[in-house]
Amino acid sequence: MFQFGSLSEFIQMDGHGPYVWAAYLISLLALLWLVVSPLYRKRKLMQEIVRQQRREVARRQNANTTKSTSQE
C-alpha cells in the first residue's frame, strides 16, 4: 500500500525528503555514469581503430605509387 497521502507528502517525507532524494539522485547519476562511460569509450575507440586502418591503407598505396614512379 502506498505510504503517503499526497504527492507533496511523498516529496517532503516528513522533513527527510531532501536527504532521501539527494541520496537517490546521487546514486542514480553514479550508476548512469558506470553504463554511459564505457558505451561512449567503445564508440570513440572503434572510430579511432577505423581511422588508423584507413591511414595505413593510404600509406601503403602511397608507398606503392612512389615505388612505381621511381622505377620509371
Next chain:
Amino acid sequence: MWQWFHRLGSPRWFYQTSGKWLPWLSVLAAVLLSVGVIWGLGFAPEDAKQGNSFRIIYIHVPASFLALAGYYVMAVAGAVGLIWKMKLADMVMKSAAPIGAILTFVALVTGSIWGKPTWGAYWIWDARITSMLVLFFLYLGVIALQYSYTSQDAASKASAVLSLVGMVNIPIIYKSVDWWYTLHQPATIKFTGAPAMHPDMFHPLLVMILGFYCFYAVALILNTRVEILHRERRTRWVQDMSLKAQEGQT
C-alpha cells in the same frame, strides 16, 4: 579437459558470448532496480525510530554489498592473472577497479547523508565508515597503478599484488560493527538466522540487492569489453568489427 578454461581465457570468445547475455542482463537489472526503488521509496512502511530517512537503506546496503563483492572480483581476477597469466583476467581486474570505487563512493555518500538526520553528523570516524574509506583508497590505488607503468604487464602485476594485499581489509569491514561497537548499526542481513528487519521492509531490499548484482554484472561486462577492444585493436577481428560498426552508423 582444460579446453573450457583456455576458451574462457580468450578475450574474443568472452566478447562474443557476453554480447549475447548483455541485453537480458540489462533488462533484468533495469526491471529489478525500478521495482525495488518504487517499492522502497513509496510502499515499504516507515521506520518506527528513523522515520523516512531509513529509505536510504535501499541503495546504501546494496551499494555497500557490491563495493565489497566487487573487491573479491577484482582480487580473484588479479590472482588468476598472476598465476595463470590469463590476459582476460587482467582485463577484468582493471575494469572492476573503477566500478568498485564508484560503488564504494555511493555507499559512503548515501551513508553520510543518512547519518545527518539519524546521528546528527555527516561524518564520524566510526570503525565501519573508516574501513570503507580505506576500501575506497585501495580501489583508487589499483586505478592509479594501472596508469603508472608504461608496460601493461607490469601494471597488471602491481595492481594484482595490491588487490591481494588489500584483502585483509575485507574481514575488518565485515567485523567492524561487532568488534568496535560505536555508532554504525550492526548488519541488517545475516547469513545465519533471520534478518533484523520486518519482511515488508526486507523484501524490497532483497529486490534491490539482486538488482545491484545484475547491474554490477552489466557494468563489469561493458567495461571489460572496451578493455578487450583496446588491447586487441591490432587484431583482425576487432578491426573488421569496428569497420562494420562504422558502416552501420553512416
